[in-house]
Amino acid sequence: MRRSLSMVLSILLVSLMLSTVGCGVKAVSSGNQSLVVGEIWKINNIDPAMNGTLTMEKALITESLVGTKPNFELEPCLAAEWKRIDSNTWQFTLREDVMFHDGTPLNAEAVKWSLMRAIAINPQIQSFTKISTVEAENERTVVIRTTNPNSDLPASLHYSNTSIIAKSSVDKDGKLIKPIGTGAFKLEQFDLSTGDMKMTRNTDYWGTVSKLESLEIRALPDPNTRALALEKGEIDFTCDPPYNELERLEKVEGLKVELNKTARTYIIEMNLNEAPFNDLRVRKAMSYAIDRESIVKNVLFGCGAPAIGPYMPGMAWTNENLKGYPYNPEKAKQLLTEAGWSDSDGDGIVDQNGQAMKITLMTYPQRPGLPPMAEAVQAQFKNLGIELKTEIMDSTAMSEIASKGKWDMKMSAFATAMIPSPSYHLNTLYYSKNNKVIGYHNSEVDRLIDECMVADDQQEKYDLSKQVQQILEDEEPVIPIAYYGVAVAMKSKVNNFVFNPTAHDYMLTNEVNIKE
Amino acid sequence: MDAALVANKRNKEVVVRSVKRDKLLGFSSAVVLIIVLVGVLAPLIMPHDPISVSFADKVKPPSFQYPFGTDPLGRCVLSRVIQGTRTSLVAAAVIVSISGVGGVLVGLISGYKGGKADSLIMRSVDVMLAFPSIILAMALIVSMGPGLGSVIVALTLVHWTGYARLVRAEVLTLKESEFVEAARAMGNSSSRIIFKYILPNVIAPVMVMASLDIAHIVLSMASLSFLGLGAQPPEAEWGAMINQGREFIRTAPHVTLFPGLALMVTILAFSLLGDSLRDYFDPRLREGYIE
């Protein structure tokens, strides 16, 4: 009996050990210029109005009127230029030489139709753009009127769900057949049952024609499988393999790994309506108590960076001279005692007039980094004398409990540039009437945000945004922990891929090709 | 009349084999005893604190200090496996016993009564089987809050259907057999027939299913953790630990390997114990003497 038991055990151990040996990547025969991408999310729908990130940033089929530079500054794309005629009216002039994949020219009429269709399908576009009417003044001029002044209209027209498609994309009763865009690639085939997409090169693309002949996107929702498929050579490019394998993949011959930061920040929101969070000193103490370097190194395995303000460095409107709250446990303890919290009964938990500080931190599992990060914060708060209980639940359950008001802290990974505007994130999270859940009211911050949203001059917008960021650092209504990292892994032969932080998770470009 | 005594060598091993069968019973009950003891004495025999996070020694391979290595948050996997014995096995035991007893009862009644009652019960079993248990788990989390409590209730409400169907099938065959007709002829009430005559014959397959069910339950707790519905951190539960080690399977396989092996050894012990107990009590299978 014992003999057979040990035998089975040894086979199991040996084969699992075998798995850690990184065997070299098999050179896949396709010497030709084709790229196979392992996508993170299951692809069930390729309507640009709903899944714009896929059709614009990954499949490169559609493009939006306004583009952005890597530092989030706006730049012309399908719209060569735009200017604001009056507070609610804007005029966009289109590029001349742009053709849809079906050979029809890009004109104002098509842009009007495409924008109105997107607004009808996706309610978010209306709340971003606040568009009331879109008029085609002439072949190449589009006049857009907004319901109320929206200085962020151009920024919101960068949003991938507003990307432009031709009328021939839909059948007579409006059902999407195939997205016909203006991008560097044409959609060859989309297999709804397997969720795989195949694109071929758009030879008469208005920009530099891509060297890649074909582009294929396969949905591989499991991080381990993405890493295995890359090592096998079945895919050439993928994003977010398991963070802990980045080191190992880097060493695999024929593969390379890039760690980048994207416009998303891990933050802890607190219920400022309740004690102890209404006390600034307690909030500061908590912020000092968090060892951000250790969290990035040990929880995120280096895929991300310690956060100072809400915006990551490299964004046009990031306030570079914020100091943040570097790890300082002594200062944290000192601030706590100042706030009247000390461990009087010696049970290791600080208390105030008999009330021990026991709080709950909620988070959700859809972002793999969050649960272990919550446990790390729990341990770090324990050193400070705060007993933190972590609760993992579905993200909608979390926001539901928070909206009822009976909550302490919740941790999430908040996108800071859903649209590349310096005021959008501040407005949604810190503007007093928008954040009843957190309960942060600062008239100065509200005023600055209002001004920023109305201001026309970009530079003025950036300065106002920076001022708000400074106040937020002083008042710390929300504790930023780390900037969200994106790990991109690809074969060494994949050439000049440049990570663009404005992307939702990663963005391909027409420059990407295969080294001969 | 001197009989030519011809010893038959085949019979020599007979003596050896029956002794061996008792050894298996001894071995499996010993292992089960050890597991229960580990669960009971968990706090005493744990080398380290199962929930203290220390990144310094994150994901360390098995060593003398950490026999099972450490998990991504630097906690000793051995201590968490020992602690997990208590949470996972108690939860699995509760679920198996409640759903087992419930399922067997329903199966007995439905199989024996037949007709309207049988189709009503069996169709409600179909509804329960078709109804995705995940929705139930999520709904329960709203009313009972996340954690093991709602997981146990959710899995119990779903697992009984397996037992009901298995037992009903057995009863359908058994109720036609002569000894049941004889029992009925002797004027026994149906409940007496069900429990005195039919139930003992149904125990064998139910025991097999129950011992395997423990594995299914801990593994479904792992997939619930995968969906964020399982045990709450930092609680040490085998299913959650197996799931947590999933992304580290290539760089640190020990994180998921050891809780998995603990589960395997437990299932091995419970199943073998189940088998040998069944053989021990079931007269026909004792290869006994034919009257």
Next chain:
Amino acid sequence: MVTKQTTSPLLAIRGLITHFQVKETIVKAVDDVSLDIYPQEVLALVGETGCGKSVLALSILRLLPKNSQIEGSIRFNGVEILEASEEELRKLRGKEIGMIPQSQATSLNPLLKVGWQVREVLQLHKTLGKFEAREKVVKLFTRLQLPDPAKKMNYYPHQLSGGMRQRVLVSMGVACQPKLILVDEPTKGLDAVLRKEVVTMLGEEAAENRSSMLLITHDFSVAAVLADRIAVMYAGEIVEMGSAAEILEKPGHPYTQSLLDSLPGRGFKPIRGFSPSLSSLPAGCRFQPRCRDACPDCSALHPKIALTGANHYVRCFLC
């Protein structure tokens, strides 16, 4: 039925010992039994329930479970069964030695048609085609007075009455006209009318096939009708053996006498006490505790079986 003592016996059992290992105890079901069966002879093996008669039958066909120990010698038609290979045994079972099992309720496969279960043994040993085998079965069923045999062939066991199932088992046992038929308690659990029918049927079958029969029963009246010779078994031993007539008129062994006295026709006097458990046998004569005219020797010494008349053996000190 004339017994030809002169020819060599069809079946010769010498010093047969069959024990079972149940946990620590040894159950001595058959303890040093020797007997012969001559061609075309019917030997009845009579004894109370639990005296080891069924085990004796199963020992002949070596159908005992794994925890059994078997010693001694069983020669059938010149072949030593205890030395026979599995292949030789297989050719014997069903073809040379037919068995009619005990409980008709559980000895037929519930999921297979009765006709098929009988046809199976024919097709196996007599290499008959499907159709000839089916006809043979119909003939068998008619001979055994199964009503409407062609239809009954396609019935399942649970659709037949006890008597009919018994007839199916008999037809299965005699299908290949075996030289020896082992019949285990053919009348158990049957009512008087059926019992008579089964007894006459067995007699006719034996005569028809000129086969000899080992009839195992606890019912002396069945033995009286069918048997040429009778052997009485008690607690794993043969205590008396002789011609049917002698045993019935001049029973030598006290156990046989009290058995006969317990028959309804002969006074219905029950035997006091219980037959001993085969795993803890009393010293000396095993019937001593229940024997009316036991003497001091009986409890001390174990009597040997000895010739007391023409072909009449008794295992008793006859004190």
Next chain:
Amino acid sequence: MWKFILKRLAATILVVVAASILTFGILHLTPGSTPVTILKYAFIGLEEIPTEAEITEITERYMLNEPLYKQYYCWLKQAVQGDLGDSCVYKLPVAELIGLRFPATVLLAGLSVALSLLMAIPLGILCAVKRNTFFDHLGRISALFAVAMPSFWLAYLLIIIFSLGFDFFPVAGFRGISSLVLPCVTLAAGMGAVTMRMMRSSMLEVMSQDYILTARAKGLYETGIISRHALKNAFLPVVTVVGLQFGHMLGGSVIVETVFAWPGIGKLLIDSIFAKDIPMVQGCVLLMATTYALVNLLVDLSYALMDPRIRYGRES
């Protein structure tokens, strides 16, 4: 027999309706208001806070402010006419997406069950026949390990050895027959182990029956006894377990579908539940309830076929 089948088919409709009512009701009990969840999963992203305007737009578009029974009633009315409505998250007809994903699940489920039976039945019999020998112990122990082994272990192990190591099969996706092998083996291992143990247990029961002794007395080969007499009787309890497994498998194994990127309805159902995409969930549950009821009907019919003693309204 036909009367029984028709009665059961009628009952299936009831089962399906009951399952969809239960799903509809409890889904509304799960956390998060429906419009907010749909917005998060379909349009604005997991962490964004939807504006009032967006919530009212979605509520109107999918009639979410109607009383529950009314919403269910009009879904049912449409479903009866074959229109399962559109998915809120994918804006596609539910029937179309499920229609494309269901064959992949059935193919995987069917092959896995077949493979598991192919492995389990012979092994179960051998273990029963060679009871308490080394083979029996080895078979039982490896079966127990297979049952208790998390499916993603086996999945990754198979990929590492047979796809990365030997390059026999692709790593993931549904690209023809060769991509079926690894997922099937992963699923079959767990199921096969259970079936094998069940087979062994019921085989032991049957081999000790009297009719087996009669069969031996007839001089049959041991293999003949097993195949013709023992197997059929031993298979009855196993059919139930296999029926359960096939039904369960139709729910798709989320883990295997995720690891092998298999386009089944398991992952689709789970994602739709989290996104509260009620028409899609209803569509999946409708499909699963029907197949469960039909599979169980087949299992029950197979009892009557295999065991003549069981009468379903059939004159004996």
